Amino acid sequence: MEKRNEVKKQPVGCSKQSEFVRRMEEKAEDLSTRTSGFTRYKTLDSILNVEMVKEKSAEEIKQIWNQYFSAKDTVYAVIPAEKFDLIWKRAQKCPSFLYALPRKEGYEFFVGQWSGTELHFTSLINIQTQGEAAPSQLVLYHYPELQEEKGIVLMTAEMDSKFLVVPEAQCLANQVQLFYATDCSETYELVETFNHRSSEFKYMSVIAKLEHSGLGKALRPNQVSDTS
Template identity: 40%
Template structure:
């Protein structure tokens, strides 16, 4: 881990990319707000179609799409059919829907857990997580963007920055956070749709599940020491030690 970019350089690059994405999102929003007016000779039907075709200003920018195209929640499940169900039943429906889909993960996140993670994600939008291997570990760079979290190989991120391939994209759907006190999570493994039998060529489902667990552990549910590592990565990058991160992961058992 001594080769390549330092923690300070990684954080600086991440900050630059966040600022660029924010500018792109603002530009996209402004463009979406410019709804073209129908021509004077046009009909009322033409005017209606023009307004219907225009994306609302709140629509997510294209950068928010995952490796296989992230669908809005109402394109995955009919929300009206869930409103009379309790959280446990909704969770079963959600997980059963994804169980037969290779390269997909799903989970039910308690509302307060997600609120805490979202708050910390805004303050600490990037981090590094290791997956233990037979020899050493493989490190992954994570980056929050809105209700999504992108994971990519740290080695690829050092080489390609934002152009690095997404190995895993998590999308959180907060539509039921007030009414049911839950958030639905959907995970998509990169390259799963294009690989044989839907299995990702970049990451196994087991590794993806471990990354999801580690994300929640270091950002919300883990010890104070683990959460301080996330803070140290951003606030005191010169003192951040990969060895301490590895020790924290190795003590999971």
Template identity: 40%
Template sequence: MASCSRIIGLVRNTAPLHNYTRFSLTQFRGFRTTAIMSEEQIEELKQNPYYSKYADKIAKLQNTSPEEFLGRLSAHDERKKAVAAAAPENQRDFSFPGRPMPKMSADTSGEKSLEKIMKVDLLRDKTPEEITEIWTKFFAKQEKICAVIPAETYKIMQQRFSEFKTFLFPIPRKNGYEFVMVQFLNNEAHFTTLINFQAHKENAPECLGMVHYTELMEDKGIVLMVGEYDKDTLGEGEAHLLAIQTLRYFGQNNDKLLNHLYRFTYDITDFNHLDLIAQLESDFPQSVLPAGPA
């Protein structure tokens, strides 16, 4: 079921980011591993279709940081067991790299049109409240999230999308938090898990894509948003939480949130990922944070 609400109110240099994120993700995973791989683990690893491609990197990691290597392998085993046991979805674990997206040609980045979803002319004589109801009902039975955003709020968001083109958001996971990277392109927001970005860079698969339709921005004073998420990576609640964080950081006049954006973009050495987690826990009590899909 869609989650729709009326809201009131390319990639940067990642060398420093890569170093700190590797630390933060492994820290929150809470790995507990043995010092030796079993023969079964070694054989299973070699059967992985990506083994030959990354064999050198795997060997290097195994030699230079065996605990981290074993930790990743152990977490992978835990994920497989969880899937096999049909673990409850509200205990979603950390993500692992997926398959890269195919490279897109240069002529596929055109603006999305609201006309392809519904007839815009039929909305011209409707009030913003009526359009909100129509938009909500349209996605009610689809596995998507949607929202109706006031034009004045979205104007702020547009300006910040342009200045702060990339950012991170935390989402709660079974044993801590996982970070999701977002990149803005015109009126679109493209989300991918940080570990996928580190593995595939610009070809990282999306876990959430949001489009903001501005056709009614001037005469109706609203912007229509719809987001489609990868159900293997996110639940509806987690997708909705990412949308809400996007609104708060990019659409509200909050100096503290703006400072997070500024440090991430202009002063990465002063940026601390733990500040984002603290901010999330402050904004949303733990009891209402989604632990997984609805």
């Protein structure tokens, strides 16, 4: 408990976090081996008959994807090709970011790290206490196989239900588009600052953007916040 209290007092952007981000960038290709209980090398073919759906329109594929996952306790999406292209280009330059998840009291922070087309989330407290050994608690899988031909990228996820429920995982997934697919240069600048000027990064700016977007409201149904 003393150790947990100690790391909670450390400012976001401190040397420990900066060192971890650098280590994560160097070993991004090893992330998929640290997802305890998750599927390794999850392919689109393991979910969908790709050859069969190639004859269908993008809208039909979207309906199939949504119908299939609507009955499952997970996060999923169909992302327009142009939006994913922007996210992907930015992810190459800025593979890490700090996301805020609303809790009953305050916020819990998660570091999101890209490894190929997988996006791994790990709570900051676990990173600060376990370092590189900290396992992923949520993985978003993006499938660009149909991007050129159909103009869509399919996404689904796996999560550790001991740490996250679906609405919380959805909140983190929505923030990827909030920060990586934004047209607002000020919003994306937070991502650039976290990756390239971590000493200047202010975690309260992430909270401010999240509150302004309204993405966290569903997790706090009784809270009224001014997002104007």
